[in-house]
Amino acid sequence: MSIPRVGSPIDIAVSGLRANSARMNVISSNIANSSTTRTPNGDPYRRKDLVLSTNPGQVAGVQIGETVEDMATEFPKLYEPGHPDADANGYVQMPNVQLPVEMINLVEASRAYQANAAVMRRFSELSDTTLELLK
Amino acid sequence: MAGINPISGMRPPMTQAAGLQIPAKKTPGQDASFGQVIRKFVENTEQAQNASNEAIQDLLTGKNDDVLPVVSAVAKADLSFKLLMGVRNKVIDAYKQTMNMQI
Amino acid sequence: MKPDSVTAHVEAALHAANLRQKAIANNMANLGTPGYRRQDVRFESLLEQALASGGTDPRDIEPEVFQPMETPVNGKGNDVDVEYEVGQMLKNVGRYKTLLRVMAKKYQMMHQAMDTR
Numbered sequence: 001m002s003i004p005r006v007g008s009p010i011d012i013a014v015s016g017l018r019a020n021s022a023r024m025n026v027i028s029s030n031i032a033n034s035s036t037t038r039t040p041n042g043d044p045y046r047r048k049d050l051v052l053s054t055n056p057g058q059v060a061g062v063q064i065g066e067t068v069e070d071m072a073t074e075f076p077k078l079y080e081p082g083h084p085d086a087d088a089n090g091y092v093q094m095p096n097v098q099l100p101v102e103m104i105n106l107v108e109a110s111r112a113y114q115a116n117a118a119v120m121r122r123f124s125e126l127s128d129t130t131l132e133l134l135k
Numbered sequence: 136m137a138g139i140n141p142i143s144g145m146r147p148p149m150t151q152a153a154g155l156q157i158p159a160k161k162t163p164g165q166d167a168s169f170g171q172v173i174r175k176f177v178e179n180t181e182q183a184q185n186a187s188n189e190a191i192q193d194l195l196t197g198k199n200d201d202v203l204p205v206v207s208a209v210a211k212a213d214l215s216f217k218l219l220m221g222v223r224n225k226v227i228d229a230y231k232q233t234m235n236m237q238i
Numbered sequence: 239m240k241p242d243s244v245t246a247h248v249e250a251a252l253h254a255a256n257l258r259q260k261a262i263a264n265n266m267a268n269l270g271t272p273g274y275r276r277q278d279v280r281f282e283s284l285l286e287q288a289l290a291s292g293g294t295d296p297r298d299i300e301p302e303v304f305q306p307m308e309t310p311v312n313g314k315g316n317d318v319d320v321e322y323e324v325g326q327m328l329k330n331v332g333r334y335k336t337l338l339r340v341m342a343k344k345y346q347m348m349h350q351a352m353d354t355r
Contacts, residue, residue: 008200008201008329010325010328010329011325011329013325014321014322014324014325017321017324017325018319018321018322021321120324120325120328123328124328124331124332127202127332127335127336128335130202130203130206131202131206131335131336131339133206133207133210134206134209134210134213134339134340134342134343135339188244191244191247191248191340192244192247192289194251194333194336194337194340195247195248195251195282195285196282196283196285196286196289197282197283197286198286200329200333202332202336205336205340206336206339209340209343212347213343213346213347216347216350216351217350220350220351220353
């Protein structure tokens with residue numbers, strides 16, 4: 001009986017760590033720019049999302065895709081006539097970032113990060129237990 | 136042909152774990168010779184050693200990063216070898232005792 | 239691989255794993271250094287080639303430190319990823335432990351062979 005080769009769980013967990021770390025980067029960018037009304041292209045800051053992908057049917061881990069902008073939600077308008085970026089009617093377009101949503105995403109990403117770290121730790125313990133057989 | 140000794144009726148767990156087989160009786164009334172049993176032991180031990188060396192080589196060349204195949208192969212070889220050594224020591228003991236007998 | 243040379247190869251692999259541990263520590267220390275590329279140790283593939291081709295004597299294979307240049311660089315020209323290095327370190331330590339146990343077992347078996355009570 002030959003034991004089939006599996007991709008190392010450590011590699012897969014590392015891909016999970018990196019993916020969640022990248023997600024947290026994007027989330028922190030959204031939070032930091034939640035009031036940025038002016039970007040080089042003239043619009044307010046548009047909320048960003050990270051695309052994650054994987055190979056279906058294979059035990060392969062997660063791949064970090066590209067950072068896309070959230071085009072689905074509109075820029076909310078805030079009435080602030082004295083603001084430098086206010087339009088003719090005194091409305092300012094604010095970034096489409098909602099802090100509660102970002103905070104929830106942040107908690108989820110950090111929990112996932114911890115879970116991946118736990119996988120690595122447990123797998124190391126398992127290997128140590130296996131090696132006990134050879135004492 | 137399963138190699139089960141009809142007298143004991145059951146293979147002892149140690150030899151079973153080491154994958155050893157005690158040769159079946161050739162014909163009714165004729166025991167498998169002790170020499171044949173020893174030879175089987177040695178062959179099995181050598182097989183186990185070869186398998187363990189192969190598994191170690193796979194680990195060394197990076198062909199297999201997994202710990203389990205190496206550990207299981209080496210553990211089997213170790214068990215098989217210990218068994219062989221135990222038999223060898225007993226045979227030597229028996230020889231010494233025989234030599235010491237007053238005739 | 240000749241059976242009696244397995245122990246020598248395991249010892250060489252242990253040296254390689256030791257060297258790799260130092261390379262990984264170096265990578266971690268240089269997390270922020272601009273222009274730094276991560277280091278690794280080349281040994282397993284060399285051993286595989288030597289055994290397959292039969293050209294070089296496997297006992298002459300030395301582990302060598304090199305820069306894989308396979309990982310993408312960030313804005314400062316640095317390609318070290320903390321999570322990746324931790325993963326590499328865990329795998330390397332696991333490998334080292336396994337090799338150590340295997341070698342101990344080999345020596346134990348030799349002791350048993352020599353020990354006639």
